[in-house]
Amino acid sequence: MVGVPFINPLSLEGREMVRQLGSLEDLTHDNPELIGIVTRSKSQDISDDQDIPRNHLELALKRLEWYVKKRNNPNFNYRKYAFLFQGDIEKFDTISFYLLSQAIGVKFGPNSRESRLMAESQGSLIQNRLEELNTRNREEIVLKALQELLSQGTLKWTFFEDLLSSRRIQLSDLVLDQGEVIMDQDDFRERLGPRLHHRDPDKMYQLLIGEELRELILIQMVMQQTENYMAEVHEKSRLMVEPNPLLLQLADGVTEILTQPTPSYTGTGKVARQSYRGPLNREAFPPCVKTALEGIKSGGRNDAIVLFITPFVSYARLCPDIFKQNVTVRVSDKDPQLQVVHQEVLPLIYEAAERCVPPLFEDQPQEKININAKIGFGMHSTLKLENEGETKWYTPMSCEKIKLHLPYLCRPDDDCKKIGNPLIYYNRKNWILSREQAESGDKKEDEGYSGEEVMENQDNDWIDV
Numbered sequence: 001m002v003g004v005p006f007i008n009p010l011s012l013e014g015r016e017m018v019r020q021l022g023s024l025e026d027l028t029h030d031n032p033e034l035i036g037i038v039t040r041s042k043s044q045d046i047s048d049d050q051d052i053p054r055n056h057l058e059l060a061l062k063r064l065e066w067y068v069k070k071r072n073n074p075n076f077n078y079r080k081y082a083f084l085f086q087g088d089i090e091k092f093d094t095i096s097f098y099l100l101s102q103a104i105g106v107k108f109g110p111n112s113r114e115s116r117l118m119a120e121s122q123g124s125l126i127q128n129r130l131e132e133l134n135t136r137n138r139e140e141i142v143l144k145a146l147q148e149l150l151s152q153g154t155l156k157w158t159f160f161e162d163l164l165s166s167r168r169i170q171l172s173d174l175v176l177d178q179g180e181v182i183m184d185q186d187d188f189r190e191r192l193g194p195r196l197h198h199r200d201p202d203k204m205y206q207l208l209i210g211e212e213l214r215e216l217i218l219i220q221m222v223m224q225q226t227e228n229y230m231a232e233v234h235e236k237s238r239l240m241v242e243p244n245p246l247l248l249q250l251a252d253g254v255t256e257i258l259t260q261p262t263p264s265y266t267g268t269g270k271v272a273r274q275s276y277r278g279p280l281n282r283e284a285f286p287p288c289v290k291t292a293l294e295g296i297k298s299g300g301r302n303d304a305i306v307l308f309i310t311p312f313v314s315y316a317r318l319c320p321d322i323f324k325q326n327v328t329v330r331v332s333d334k335d336p337q338l339q340v341v342h343q344e345v346l347p348l349i350y351e352a353a354e355r356c357v358p359p360l361f362e363d364q365p366q367e368k369i370n371i372n373a374k375i376g377f378g379m380h381s382t383l384k385l386e387n388e389g390e391t392k393w394y395t396p397m398s399c400e401k402i403k404l405h406l407p408y409l410c411r412p413d414d415d416c417k418k419i420g421n422p423l424i425y426y427n428r429k430n431w432i433l434s435r436e437q438a439e440s441g442d443k444k445e446d447e448g449y450s451g452e453e454v455m456e457n458q459d460n461d462w463i464d465v
Helices: 012-019 026-028 034-041 058-073 078-085 087-107 111-134 133-149 157-165 185-196 199-209 210-237 245-258 285-293 298-318 339-354 367-374 397-403 422-446 450-459
Strands: none
Touching: 012 034, 012 087, 012 298, 026 058, 026 087, 034 087, 034 339, 058 078, 058 087, 058 111, 058 245, 078 087, 078 111, 087 111, 087 210, 087 245, 111 133, 111 210, 111 245, 111 397, 133 210, 185 199, 199 210, 285 298, 285 339, 285 422, 298 339, 339 367
């Protein structure tokens, strides 16, 4: 049976493993025991040596790489990471968890994209590891890990304050009795059994609580603990003269993983044609967007700017192929420091708001907060990474909804045929324009003009940024 650190590295046993460590430098050396565990793992693909972690640092990066690839690629090859689900790797995995958490805490800090992905990857690892266990071992390890986490005698719902505030768990998920959370089956039977008329208390326990809720609470609590640990590391690192170079090296590896291009996939799992992502091309905007950007009279200002233009502009600039993807995306996934949002996205939205009659923010300045909420940063007057996720990043409304709620914007042109969303129009139009530009360039070269000559002529009139 696997130990608690395999599920919760932050357990007492897991912390003790770290305390017994020697120098961090030893963790960079090839470890024959680790290599042996990996190569002997059931179903492990060992066709490429680069897929085999040879020391703790490489294992730490493999943990995160597994999650990023699984999250973004429906054709993901699980066999390359089968070693992550072998109980024999527990000791190495626990130490790698601490290395990775400290590297992210030191370099990126809390509320960063990196810390969020670290917590999410740990939660996903727990879920997948539990699924690999047989029913009996799964129930035993969940119960043991939970007993340590929920060490208080009586559980008040306020004990889950961090989980509730981060929206990782809903109050409606919990079974409460006089403000106390019921998790134990005997406790459920004793407290609620008499009130359940004509119902079997044990069956109701499995329905309302059971293993599913226990696992949910366990996973979410470990994720929250992981975030708290990285925040604590970050605070302590600020008092250090210089962090350990090993942690900074590992943090660079994290950056390399997260900056690798991720292709989009169709519903059948095939790689989709890449959508243009870069500075907004206003020439490719659909008629409805062009109309809204020119300014709206008082009747529909709010909906046009907040509900329509905000999602369109933000996705068109940051994630134009969102409808081809099968994962949840946040703004910081595409713009980690929010530079593009502040320099390109918000100015265009505010420009459209200013052109309204009367200017939208002149009599309704609170709409700036609603704009922030629509791109996922909660009801706040300023955009801060720590608030990301409080609200969802709304995708652009469909053409049908525009016709229903904003009919004055819908003035279709020939390119609108068979298009169901303005963002799809933008992507298609961009592709058509780029193809026409390429064909035009080929034609000019056939006529005896070089690309340099064309640019020389253009330089007399404008600057190509």
